[in-house]
Amino acid sequence: MKDMEARLAALFGTEARVAGPLATSGAVLRFTxxxxxxxxxAEQAGLLLEALAHYRIVCIAGQDLSRFSLAHFERFANHWGAPVPHPNNFMRGGKPAQQNGASDGAIEWIPYEKRSVAAVDKTFPGQLQCLPHESPxxxxxxxFRGELGTGEPRVGGGGSWHTDIEYERLPIYVSMFLAHHAPLPRDTPAGTWVxxxxxxxxxxxxxxxxxxxLRRILPLNGETAYADxxxxxAALPKREQEELEKVQLRRRLNEGDEGxxxxxxxxxxxxxxxxxxxPIWASRPRVRPAVEVDGMTMEASRVFLDRLEAHVLQPKFRYDHLHVAGDVTIWDNYMTLHNSPPCKSNIQSIDDARLxxxxxxxxxxxxxxxxxxxxEWLQAHVTGGYETPREIIEV
Ligand SMILES: [Fe+2]
Incomplete structure (x- = not known):
């Protein structure tokens, strides 16, 4: 860390600071x-890439949202890999892409105002609007989405533990969040948001x-939950590590595929x-097929992967990342699991907004x-062969 601090000051100036590791597992650096x-x-990008490679999760806090745009964010993402269009933002063969992963029809990008998410701009007009963007x-x-809620807010139970898009041949490597607004109230009896x-x-x-x-222990202030x-x-006995290194998983995009x-x-x-x-048997229950361990039956695969999931989800490998407006948080999907937390919906107050x-x-x-x-590589691995346009790289 001493070496990291010295290099940071040399490359970014003496205002730049690093704190961490923030997780008990030894993961997570926070830069300011x-x-x-x-x-x-190249040197600055190299330092941040190295930080992620060693610490699995990196937060670059305090971006000024009056200047920092989603174009800046996408340009930044290009250092970590080729940004991938999200299925909510395009049609495939004339159908919503999320509905049918197998279809290989023509790709049509959906402009921002036609995306269902454009309704978020109607909830707190003049107070909280999505940062402008068209990028898929x-x-x-x-x-929140659309008109303000009426009646009591509801609290959803959170998602399932997963990594982003592990079900494609070339899985997602890095994902990142930019926080625009995070929930503020801590008014439950336990002093949490929900x-x-x-x-x-x-x-x-x-x-x-x-x-x-273990799956149900989730953060209550809108944090993203991670497991390292x-x-x-590293905590497993050497012999078991060697056995696990030989394991191959059969992944499939759709039920019935050979995978x-x-x-x-x-x-x-x-x-x-x-x-x-x-290391999860069914990370997207009923959406993507469960995973088979090569050489095992489906039942044995479940027992094997459930045991590993329980090992990974132990509190000592966990970290809940609190989002603060302006923070960019990057994680390596090969070295972490994550989950979305219980969240209020049907909200009436902007204080409860999580964006x-x-x-x-x-x-x-x-x-x-x-x-x-x-x-050729883009066509094979990135929907529609998408490439960040020049005007975003040069923003
Ligand atoms: Fe995710």
């Missing part, structure tokens, strides 16, 4: 005093009690850290921009 409106030099890569995550309603996730029946209990699969792997084999254990090319990539923007990237990091992904 870095202005991402300015393009990054931006996913807007909000707990009380845990239990449940959530839509998990299949039949998981054991302990795994179910590099620390969890392909993908390694359970990945090694980070920069830090050499080994980690479990998405985040997500970008996700595939492929290799790039110290300098523009990236030079070949059109």
């Amino acid at each position: 005093g870095i202005d991402l409106c300015a393009p990054l030099s 890569t931006v996913l807007v995550a909000a707990n 009380e845990n309603p239990g449940g959530g996730g839509g998990y299949f029946d039949g998981s054991d009690e302990e795994l179910t209990r 699969t590099a620390a969890a792997f 392909w084999l993908a390694p359970l254990v990945r090694t980070n090319a920069c830090s050499g850290l080994k980690s479990l990539h998405s 985040l923007y997500r970008l996700s990237c595939k492929g290799a990091p790039a110290l300098t921009l523009p990236r030079n992904d070949s059109p």
